[in-house]
Amino acid sequence: MTSTRTSPIATARRLVTEIPGPRSRELAARKLDAVAGGVGTTLPVYASAAHGGVLEDVDGNVFIDLGSGIAVTTVGSSAPRxxxxxxxxxxxxxxxxxxxxxxxxxxxxxxxxxxxxxxxxxxxxxxxxxxxxxxxxxxxxxxxxxxxxxxxxxxxxxxxxxxxxxxxxxxxxxxxxxxxxxxxxxxxxxxxxxxxxxxxxxxxxxxxxxxxxxxxxxxxxxxxxxxxxxxxxxxxxxxxxxxxxxxxxxxxxxxxxxxxxxxxxxxxxxxxxxxxxxxxxxxxxxxxxxxxxxxxxxxxxxxxxxxxxxxxxxxxxxxxxxxxxxxxxxxxxxxxxxxEKLVERARRIEEVVKARLRSIQEKDDRVGDIRGRGAMIAVELVEPGSMTPAPALAKAVATYAHREGVIVLTCGTYGNVLRFLPPLAISDAELGEAFDVVEDAFATSGAS
The missing domain is CATH 3.40.640.10 (Type I PLP-dependent aspartate aminotransferase-like (Major domain))
Structure with a gap:
């Protein structure tokens, strides 16, 4: 099943400024003076709108969302019902x-x-x-x-x-x-x-x-x-x-x-x-x-x-x-x-995401393990040819994705796991474009 939900904002990735843009940088400076330092953020951008599987920031950049606010917007951001x-x-x-x-x-x-x-x-x-x-x-x-x-x-x-x-x-x-x-x-x-x-x-x-x-x-x-x-x-x-x-x-x-x-x-x-x-x-x-x-x-x-x-x-x-x-x-x-048969949609997302990740793994032995179910999938990253956790690689891949307009989260006791939690409302096109970026992120981070 492919999502056909319409969106009031762009349904594809769009980058119109550097990341973060000037308005996001301005708000980040205000955060330093207003918000307790213990409250951290993953991406250096400030949201202005979100719908389905995409999020727009205050500078007009549109991101494909593979995080769902940490598995919260499962039915999509601003779901009509x-x-x-x-x-x-x-x-x-x-x-x-x-x-x-x-x-x-x-x-x-x-x-x-x-x-x-x-x-x-x-x-x-x-x-x-x-x-x-x-x-x-x-x-x-x-x-x-x-x-x-x-x-x-x-x-x-x-x-x-x-x-x-x-x-x-x-x-x-x-x-x-x-x-x-x-x-x-x-x-x-x-x-x-x-x-x-x-x-x-x-x-x-x-x-x-x-x-x-x-x-x-x-x-x-x-x-x-x-x-x-x-x-x-x-x-x-x-x-x-x-x-x-x-x-x-x-x-x-x-x-x-x-x-x-x-x-x-x-x-x-x-x-x-x-x-x-x-x-x-x-x-x-x-x-x-x-x-x-x-x-x-x-x-x-x-x-x-x-x-x-x-x-x-x-x-x-x-x-x-x-x-x-x-x-x-x-x-x-x-x-x-x-x-909207979203249980079935989650299973379809699993097929698509695992196939893309296995394709990356075939070329890159730093992808140690692919696991998860439905739209809750992760890769555990390791140093080449070993079981040694590679948290720096996880951070590098996530940072590249963020800079290219894809929201990706990390996790794990060792900080070496990339986790993918797309909204179940995400379209196949958005999912494919997002994992094109993820694949590029591995390629540019020095595959062995």
Whole structure:
């Protein structure tokens, strides 16, 4: 399926100034005086408009977007249904606080999530604002329901920037450095990392992790195992087949809540509605955000009714959680995914992107691994003929792409992974042009 959505701005890359242009440089200077230095930016350009798979900056340059605001604008920037739904809702009311005077759209989002998330068991949902907030509430729910305190997470994980979720996140710089002490009772287990595991199968990697959990934590102390079905910031690491089902089965056998952090993988991104669906894994609790509301702040915890209802009344919530504008957007996003067959579109994007990346890999042995699913694809870059991470190469390729009008992001514990997260609304033509630039970036960076 090729997207045919029309755009009010150019639908092809257009560079009319150097990057960054004069207006973006002016705004960057203002940022230094107005914004805290700890708030960084990836590209040195300032957006003025975005639609579908393209973004225009304040100097009139048009970029092809392979980042989606870090997997947020999955249905495309300014998706028509989202714009219409938010505009209509804003004209009726913008806020009441669901905990004061509730409204129907919150219920509708919860009902949809209860139906769409893996498993046909009785479920409940609570809405929040950010992915980190939802992860933190999933831990609260698991602790309340089990009466236990310990939480297990995995190597290379990213779960957020709050005090608890920083403890759950693996990478120090920039996420944790200088911000401790962190929340206690968080333990780390080894992940299945096929590229660097020396041929370990999913079942073998799960046995290794479970052995460590049992020895170092103990099942009777453990409230939850929290895992990204495909890791995001950690490098788009896809566990070997069988790893996730084995962990979920162990959790069920030991009364431990299995929590899938699908903040980055959810809502058609991976070619399934949720990444857990790929192996038929049914989480006890599933955390969603990012792609849920087309760019408006919304997140959710959805899970088994007995776990969700274990928390005392008033124990979950927040002033803005399930804001009516965000709920309207989420309903429009879910309609768009279904009506425009975006799950299937994600699978088509995977075929196109992996084919282009394999073509690059055939000519360049610095492309060590190609992985991911759907429109969540990455390449891990290494020094020629080795497994040594090559973060400088990742930075060079991304910088070249930015200068040539393509938004590309990096990630990974070693900083050596290029990640591609195009909106599912991107056209085949835009996708092809973007990867022409990516291919040129490798060629100009000194292929071996």
């Amino acid at each position: 989202v714009v219409e739904a938010v505009t209509d809702q804003a004209g009726r009311f913008t806020h009441t606080c669901f905990m004061v005077t509730p409204y129907e759209s919150y219920l509708e989002v919860a009902e949809r999530l209860n139906r769409l998330t893996p498993g046909d068991h009785d479920k409940r949902t609570a809405l929040f604002n950010s992915g980190a907030e939802a992860v933190e509430n999933a831990v609260k729910i698991a602790r309340s329901a089990t009466g236990r305190q310990a939480v297990v997470v995995f190597d290379h994980a990213y779960h957020g920037r709050t005090t608890l979720t920083m403890a759950m996140t693996a990478k120090s710089v920039p996420y944790k450095h200088g911000f401790g002490p962190f929340a206690p009772e968080v333990y780390r287990a080894p992940l299945s990392y096929a590229y660097r595991d020396g041929g370990l199968s999913g079942a073998e990697a799960a046995a290794r992790a479970i052995d460590q959990i049992e020895k170092q934590v103990g099942a009777t102390n453990l409230a939850a195992v929290v895992i990204e079905p495909i890791q995001g910031e950690g490098g788009f690491i896809v566990p070997a087949p069988g790893f996730l089902p084995a962990l979920a089965e162990w959790c069920r056998a030991n009364g431990v809540a299995f929590v899938a952090d699908e903040v980055q993988t959810g809502f058609a991104r991976t070619g399934d509605m949720f990444a857990s669906d790929h192996e038929g894994v049914v989480p006890d609790l599933i955390v969603t955000a990012k792609g849920i509301a087309g760019g408006l702040p919304l997140s959710a915890v959805t899970g088994r009714a007995d776990l969700m209802d274990a928390v005392h009344p008033g124990g979950l919530g927040g002033t803005y959680g399930g804001n009516p504008l965000a709920c309207a957007a989420a309903l429009a996003v879910m309609d768009t995914i279904a009506d």
